[in-house]
Amino acid sequence: MKKLILSIGFVVLASSTVISQERNDDAKKQGPPSLEQIFKDLDKDEDGKISLKEAKGPLKNDFKKIDTNKDGFLSKEEMKKAPKPQRPEKRN
Template structure:
């Protein structure tokens, strides 16, 4: 009985830990959204451009920099040429002795 319970416990732990690992790997591979995805999510009126009202997050914060022709909209071409947002720096890892 104890052996069976121990086997089931190890099996369940193995399944759960591998699931967590796969989930973390998917998050690592995900990366930034594509231009197509950004427009799908933000271009609510589907006019092919993003207004300041539609923009969110870093896109809204840097709207004036990205809107290079100053027409009040961000086109796909302007977004392609936009500088990539800087990634936050990771804290240094400390070794545990």
């Protein structure tokens, strides 16, 4: 009986370790969101543009820089031309 309990415990522990590692790997592979994902997440009225009200985070902070035609909206073309945010260097 003790062997059965130990075996079950080992399987549960091994399974949770594998699942945890897979989640970590997925997070590492994910990287920055695509342009399509940004619009899907932020363009709440689905008009194909992101307003200052819809923008969040660094996009909201740099809105005026990215809005090159000064119409109050960010188009996909403006987003493609926008400078990429600086990311901190990874430490090994």
